[in-house]
Amino acid sequence: MPFTPGQRWISDTESELGLGTVVALDARTVTLLFPATGENRLYARNDSPVTRVMFNPGDTITSHEGWQLKVDSVSEEKGLLSYTGTRLDTGETDVTLREVMLDSKLVFSKPQDRLFAGQLDRMDRFALRYRARQYQSQQYRQSWSGLRGMRTNLIPHQLHIARDVGTRHAPRVLLADEVGLGKTIEAGMIIHQQLLSGAASRVLIVVPETLQHQWLVEMLRRFNLRFALFDDDRYTEAQHESDNPFETEQLVICSLDFVRRNKQRLEQLSEAMWDLLVVDEAHHLVWSTDAPSREYQAIEQIASQTPGVLLLTATPEQLGMESHFARLRLLDPDRFHDFDLFVEEQQHFRPVADAVALLLKGERLSDESLNAISDLLGEQDVEPLLQTANSEHDGSDAARRELINMLMDRHGTSRVLFRNTRGGVKGFPQRELHTIRLPLPTQYQTAIKVSGIMSSRQSQEERARDMLYPEQIYQTFEGDSGTWWNFDPRVEWLMGWLTSHRSQKVLVICSRADTALQLEQVLREREGIRAAVFHEGMSIIERDRAAAWFAEEDTGAQVLLCSEIGSEGRNFQFASHLVMFDLPFNPDLLEQRIGRLDRIGQAHDIQIHIPYLEKTAQSVLVRWYHEGLDAFEHTCPTGRAIYDSVYPQLIGYLANPDNMDGFDPLIAQCREQHEALKTQLEQGRDRLLELHSNGGEQAQQLAEEIAAQDNDIQLVNFAMNLFDIIGINQDDRGDNMIVLTPSDHMLVPDFPGLPEDGCTITFDRDVALSREDAQFVTWEHPIIRNGLDLILSGDTGSNAISLLKNKALPVGTLLLELVYVVEAQAPKQLQLHRFLPATPVRMLLDKNGANLAGQVEFESFNRQLSAVNRHTGSKLVNAMQQDAHAILQLAEPQMNEAARQLIDAARAEADEKLSAEYARLEALKAVNPNIRDDELEAIEYNRQQVLEALDQASWRLDALRPIVVTHQ
Numbered sequence: 001m002p003f004t005p006g007q008r009w010i011s012d013t014e015s016e017l018g019l020g021t022v023v024a025l026d027a028r029t030v031t032l033l034f035p036a037t038g039e040n041r042l043y044a045r046n047d048s049p050v051t052r053v054m055f056n057p058g059d060t061i062t063s064h065e066g067w068q069l070k071v072d073s074v075s076e077e078k079g080l081l082s083y084t085g086t087r088l089d090t091g092e093t094d095v096t097l098r099e100v101m102l103d104s105k106l107v108f109s110k111p112q113d114r115l116f117a118g119q120l121d122r123m124d125r126f127a128l129r130y131r132a133r134q135y136q137s138q139q140y141r142q143s144w145s146g147l148r149g150m151r152t153n154l155i156p157h158q159l160h161i162a163r164d165v166g167t168r169h170a171p172r173v174l175l176a177d178e179v180g181l182g183k184t185i186e187a188g189m190i191i192h193q194q195l196l197s198g199a200a201s202r203v204l205i206v207v208p209e210t211l212q213h214q215w216l217v218e219m220l221r222r223f224n225l226r227f228a229l230f231d232d233d234r235y236t237e238a239q240h241e242s243d244n245p246f247e248t249e250q251l252v253i254c255s256l257d258f259v260r261r262n263k264q265r266l267e268q269l270s271e272a273m274w275d276l277l278v279v280d281e282a283h284h285l286v287w288s289t290d291a292p293s294r295e296y297q298a299i300e301q302i303a304s305q306t307p308g309v310l311l312l313t314a315t316p317e318q319l320g321m322e323s324h325f326a327r328l329r330l331l332d333p334d335r336f337h338d339f340d341l342f343v344e345e346q347q348h349f350r351p352v353a354d355a356v357a358l359l360l361k362g363e364r365l366s367d368e369s370l371n372a373i374s375d376l377l378g379e380q381d382v383e384p385l386l387q388t389a390n391s392e393h394d395g396s397d398a399a400r401r402e403l404i405n406m407l408m409d410r411h412g413t414s415r416v417l418f419r420n421t422r423g424g425v426k427g428f429p430q431r432e433l434h435t436i437r438l439p440l441p442t443q444y445q446t447a448i449k450v451s452g453i454m455s456s457r458q459s460q461e462e463r464a465r466d467m468l469y470p471e472q473i474y475q476t477f478e479g480d481s482g483t484w485w486n487f488d489p490r491v492e493w494l495m496g497w498l499t500s501h502r503s504q505k506v507l508v509i510c511s512r513a514d515t516a517l518q519l520e521q522v523l524r525e526r527e528g529i530r531a532a533v534f535h536e537g538m539s540i541i542e543r544d545r546a547a548a549w550f551a552e553e554d555t556g557a558q559v560l561l562c563s564e565i566g567s568e569g570r571n572f573q574f575a576s577h578l579v580m581f582d583l584p585f586n587p588d589l590l591e592q593r594i595g596r597l598d599r600i601g602q603a604h605d606i607q608i609h610i611p612y613l614e615k616t617a618q619s620v621l622v623r624w625y626h627e628g629l630d631a632f633e634h635t636c637p638t639g640r641a642i643y644d645s646v647y648p649q650l651i652g653y654l655a656n657p658d659n660m661d662g663f664d665p666l667i668a669q670c671r672e673q674h675e676a677l678k679t680q681l682e683q684g685r686d687r688l689l690e691l692h693s694n695g696g697e698q699a700q701q702l703a704e705e706i707a708a709q710d711n712d713i714q715l716v717n718f719a720m721n722l723f724d725i726i727g728i729n730q731d732d733r734g735d736n737m738i739v740l741t742p743s744d745h746m747l748v749p750d751f752p753g754l755p756e757d758g759c760t761i762t763f764d765r766d767v768a769l770s771r772e773d774a775q776f777v778t779w780e781h782p783i784i785r786n787g788l789d790l791i792l793s794g795d796t797g798s799n800a801i802s803l804l805k806n807k808a809l810p811v812g813t814l815l816l817e818l819v820y821v822v823e824a825q826a827p828k829q830l831q832l833h834r835f836l837p838a839t840p841v842r843m844l845l846d847k848n849g850a851n852l853a854g855q856v857e858f859e860s861f862n863r864q865l866s867a868v869n870r871h872t873g874s875k876l877v878n879a880m881q882q883d884a885h886a887i888l889q890l891a892e893p894q895m896n897e898a899a900r901q902l903i904d905a906a907r908a909e910a911d912e913k914l915s916a917e918y919a920r921l922e923a924l925k926a927v928n929p930n931i932r933d934d935e936l937e938a939i940e941y942n943r944q945q946v947l948e949a950l951d952q953a954s955w956r957l958d959a960l961r962p963i964v965v966t967h968q
């Protein structure tokens with residue numbers, strides 16, 4: 001190579017040394033000094049891994065004094081280059097900078113600079129980078145983005161809700177599916193989607209203390225979301241790190257009690273700038289006009305400062321209509337501003353439900369139906385929409401959907417409330433009731449009698465509640481020496497049943513912790529039955545441990561004895577026998593109890609066993625629940641309403657179970673009321689809710705589309721390629737599982753998402769569901785997302801040089817393959833990538849600037865190419881640098897045009913979607929004066945911001961590859 005002292009070269013293998021200067025030469029060697037690091041290197045003259053650094057007109061270069069020069073021309077004298085151009089700091093023109101005066105700390109960040117500086121990358125990395133760009137931009141555009149990466153079955157109603165809510169801007173909804181239908185999973189999917197799309201980054205989950213760990217585990221195991229659990233200790237610790245301890249984590253779980261207990265903490269929580277607040281078991285938020293609970297107020301305070309709010313409860317009306325209304329008001333104060341109106345509306349859902357059902361059917365609407373819909377939407381001129389809906393036009397479906405949305409918006413709780421029922425979801429097992437009538441022991445008879453005399457001052461209600469638990473009455477009289485379990489026939493029955501069904505897991509629920517504890521002792525001492533206890537007096541860790549012991553397959557406990565508290569939110573569907581040692585005086589609690597077993601994942605019919613003592617309050621309840629409400633064998637949506645309406649009579653019977661006069665007619669009346677109300681609900685409100693909650697055929701389709709994406713062969717290939725290039729070892733374990741371990745030649749020492757001792761992955765959803773130890777890898781898994789980021793945010797594969805063996809073309813023909821990226825910068829929450837994710841544009845130019853990319857597809861072309869070694873590559877780069885530079889100039893105007901088209905299309909799409917959102921709310925405002933102007937303004941502002949950001953979108957070269965034709 002023609003070396004001359006003073007020339008600038010760069011090392012191909014140690015680019016971190018910066019720019020080198022030729023300082024000494026002899027016949028065979030050349031010495032370079034690298035001033036940035038002060039190091040010398042001695043190379044062989046005829047075969048050195050160094051590349052001559054030459055800049056071109058148009059480049060900006062930096063002098064060793066730090067000023068910059070925009071190069072207009074380059075001249076060479078005795079092998080040394082001089083650059084002439086304009087100084088950017090002073091504006092002085094015709095300034096000359098000799099190459100020896102160039103800044104030595106040069107880093108080449110543009111792909112073309114790296115290429116021309118000889119910092120060549122491997123061909124397989126170039127291909128990987130291009131694929132990574134393509135896949136990444138495709139992923140953002142998929143309508144199911146954020147919905148397929150979780151380790152769950154694809155259950156249509158859940159996917160439907162998750163998509164509907166997850167794609168909303170700052171969603172505020174009440175998820176009220178019946179017990180065990182997967183509200184936690186729905187919430188997880190919504191959170192996952194919002195995090196992935198950038199709509200949210202800070203999430204707070206508030207749950208009952210008993211469910212903290214279950215949530216923590218479900219979020220991690222199913223969604224790869226790592227939440228931090230804040231309790232008193234963690235809070236104190238975090239106080240050292242930040243003024244507001246909640247700002248030390250992005251994803252936080254804490255208990256409602258933790259939130260409520262301390263005023264200062266509540267202030268900090270409210271000010272912690274969450275994007276999304278999730279409250280589980282939201283029926284704990286009790287409210288009435290003059291006495292809103294502390295819990296309600298605490299959540300109200302946080303919710304008022306948080307854009308997105310999800311409330312979860314299986315029993316939304318458990319605490320009465322007012323509390324239900326108050327929770328809806330937390331979510332949407334505009335829609336729910338008048339309680340009386342709300343109550344009134346609740347009565348008139350039938351015509352609306354009929355209209356929605358008609359529109360959903362897709363059949364032609366009769367004049368009568370058209371009139372009915374038009375009446376319901378009376379305040380607005382919907383004639384044109386109705387006509388389109390009833391036409392054969394393409395827009396008919398869209399018009400029907402629009403009308404459904406309008407009906408839903410105007411009537412009832414849609415948009416805000418989702419409720420799926422077992423009836424609508426199907427596939428649930430049956431429930432079978434086994435009542436075991438047992439004699440009332442004399443000890444109890446006496447205790448009840450005496451207590452009746454002694455507590456004559458008690459109200460009926462107090463008396464009724466006491467009567468539910470004769471063992472407590474007895475124990476109160478006998479004190480510590482009382483041993484009710486020695487004669488209570490329910491105990492005998494329970495032991496007998498358990499010992500004759502040793503292989504069955506059994507959940508035993510009783511109202512009180514004391515009862516559970518005493519039962520455990522008896523079972524253990526008398527029959528050696530392995531029973532775990534679960535009650536409110538235990539620490540959270542102890543409770544989780546008990547639940548885990550019960551869940552263990554062979555070695556675990558046969559029985560879990562839990563107090564009422566255990567019946568909320570927990571997953572025990574691996575058991576199919578439920579014993580209710582006593583019954584709760586509240587149909588919602590009863591449903592919660594059965595819901596522990598009757599949940600998604602229950603593989604057997606559920607056996608409900610109720611041992612009860614005759615002539616007690618419990619025997620009254622058994623009949624009332626079963627014969628009056630049918631609440632054991634089916635979920636009972638009418639429970640609350642009937643409970644309210646017959647409360648005084650029921651209390652009477654519970655307080656005096658000896659006198660059952662008139663009970664039969666009461667039961668018959670309840671049953672009648674139940675059937676009538678159920679029919680009414682099924683045709684009215686519940687049907688309306690069901691219609692929009694389960695998503696119908698579209699939800700089915702969504703599930704199928706996602707299922708079709710599972711085992712995506714493109715992903716498998718890409719992932720293998722990615723792991724190879726990152727340096728992750730892959731060991732096929734069979735059964736669709738692969739073990740990944742870090743190698744000692746990793747691209748980065750610590751690859752995020754890959755534990756030091758490796759992990760097992762699978763691309764198969766079923767395997768992931770049955771094998772907890774295998775991570776379920778999809779495009780959404782952190783290991784893939786981090787891999788994409790690692791490749792795309794750095795230089796990996798940003799250039800390469802390849803040979804094309806093709807005798808039809810002259811040897812030495814140069815083609816330049818260019819990958820540009822069109823992108824827009826904007827705050828994450830604008831979610832610009834819905835319209836314009838970083839989008840690659842590939843060009844393949846010949847030396848005249850003709851673009852062959854349309855005819856020459858990437859993958860098949862890539863397969864025809866071969867790599868060159870670094871040495872030859874450097875030589876080739878030196879030889880074709882000028883030509884490549886000229887081609888790059890020719891590419892620019894073409895790229896400008898391509899980018900303009902992409903940006904225009906994105907702009908049009910964004911404008912259409914966001915304007916439609918505005919129009920919808922504006923139309924709603926016409927009938928609901930409580931939609932605030934500022935809400936409309938916020939939507940408009942958002943639209944403008946998106947459009948402005950798209951106007952600023954630009955493009956840049958992301959990677960390039962010269963391809964040189966050979967004949968050998």
Ligand SMILES: Nc1ncnc2c1ncn2[C@@H]1O[C@H](COP(=O)(O)OP(=O)(O)OP(=O)(O)O)[C@@H](O)[C@H]1O
Pocket residue numbers: 151152153154155158177178179180181182183184185186313314568569570571573595599600601
């Ligand atoms: N799509 C799914 N794939 C696999 N398991 C699921 C799915 N959906 C729900 N489950 C399982 O079903 C059970 C019930 O789900 P989840 O806890 O979300 O219900 P829930 O409606 O919140 O119940 P509750 O009303 O008791 O709080 C859980 O064990 C959950 O892991």
